[in-house]
Amino acid sequence: APLVLRLVAASVSVAEKAGAIVRNVFNSGELGVVEKDGKNDLQTQADRSAQECIVQSLSRQFPKVTIIGEEEPTGETVDESHLETRLSEEVLKVVCPQNLQSVKDEDVVVWVDPLDGTKEYTEGFLDHVTVLIGVAVNGKAVAGVINQPYYNYKAGPGATLGRTMWGIVGLGAFGVERLVPPADKRIVTTTRSHSNKLVTESIEAMQPDEVLRVGGAGHKVLLVIEGKAHAYVFATPGCKKWDTCAPEAILHALGGRLTDIHGNALQYHRDVKHPNTGGVLATYSDHDWYLSRMPESVKAAVKP
Ligand SMILES: Nc1ncnc2c1ncn2[C@@H]1O[C@H](COP(=O)(O)O)[C@@H](O)[C@H]1OP(=O)(O)O
Ligand SMILES: [Mg+2]
Ligand SMILES: [Mg+2]
Ligand SMILES: [Mg+2]
Numbered sequence: 001a002p003l004v005l006r007l008v009a010a011s012v013s014v015a016e017k018a019g020a021i022v023r024n025v026f027n028s029g030e031l032g033v034v035e036k037d038g039k040n041d042l043q044t045q046a047d048r049s050a051q052e053c054i055v056q057s058l059s060r061q062f063p064k065v066t067i068i069g070e071e072e073p074t075g076e077t078v079d080e081s082h083l084e085t086r087l088s089e090e091v092l093k094v095v096c097p098q099n100l101q102s103v104k105d106e107d108v109v110v111w112v113d114p115l116d117g118t119k120e121y122t123e124g125f126l127d128h129v130t131v132l133i134g135v136a137v138n139g140k141a142v143a144g145v146i147n148q149p150y151y152n153y154k155a156g157p158g159a160t161l162g163r164t165m166w167g168i169v170g171l172g173a174f175g176v177e178r179l180v181p182p183a184d185k186r187i188v189t190t191t192r193s194h195s196n197k198l199v200t201e202s203i204e205a206m207q208p209d210e211v212l213r214v215g216g217a218g219h220k221v222l223l224v225i226e227g228k229a230h231a232y233v234f235a236t237p238g239c240k241k242w243d244t245c246a247p248e249a250i251l252h253a254l255g256g257r258l259t260d261i262h263g264n265a266l267q268y269h270r271d272v273k274h275p276n277t278g279g280v281l282a283t284y285s286d287h288d289w290y291l292s293r294m295p296e297s298v299k300a301a302v303k304p
Helices: 003-028 045-061 118-123 197-205 217-225 241-253 287-293 296-301
Strands: 066-069 108-116 130-137 140-148 163-168 172-174 187-190 210-213 231-234 257-259 280-283
Touching (some): 003 045, 003 130, 003 163, 045 108, 045 130, 066 241, 108 118, 108 217, 130 217, 163 241, 187 217, 197 231, 217 231, 241 257, 241 280, 257 287, 280 287
Parallel strands (some): 066 108
Antiparallel strands (some): 130 140
């Protein structure tokens, strides 16, 4: 199978394993919280172990592919029980889009967020948490895998906990379906733990009927895909490439759009700076309307 398909097939299995690690750490009660850059930039044992699971598992199978993860390696010996080397059969049976069939190792960067929504994880907003593995080819997000370890956790004992979604631009997405949001109101989603004046001003400018302040970039793009929100607006620099690569690819595969707040495409080549300094805007429709509403003062402060 072509490299991109094998990478996605491996990432689906690895993301499921990482999702199980995220649940196990929470069940253990030993979150091992470390402040990276103040109380709103945390790392837990789940971030560390899930990162090890993903980066070690993928780098052993794809030694020539560049893999960039959010967390620093711990330097401890690798826990072999965290490794996952199976390939998802569901992925291997699709036909790879023509333009991605002959991609070479050196054209690829894999962007890994082992746990997106760490702040919310430590506060028990468990469905805000996702595991994100994005595949970029020549600087563009082309494929993504999202595992949501606590999907359905409020649905009662009969419900299956957790889900995995994946998509390839030009092919489509699996494990998640596009649903249309209400036509009679405008619902905007944004950060709950990283807000500031720029965020507030830009949200107000969109004249929303409702604002969903929730955690996680992956989670918010899922709200847009599944019609719970019309737009995800984040007009400040805190989001990084590993936050957006996988969600962007899946949204794009389903016909949506993710750009910075000026309408520029995000870049994902290996030398790019990690912060999305131009902010994030994700929509299904009326993307240009949201861009046009963005205040000039916010645009001047949030430059790509
Ligand atoms: N100021 C920030 N400092 C650190 N991480 C941030 C910041 N703003 C956003 N992020 C990352 O982007 C994600 C989406 O932002 P938010 O949840 O605030 O909407 C966060 O869950 C966090 O990812 P992570 O949890 O993987 O560190
Ligand atoms: Mg983080
Ligand atoms: Mg993140
Ligand atoms: Mg993270």
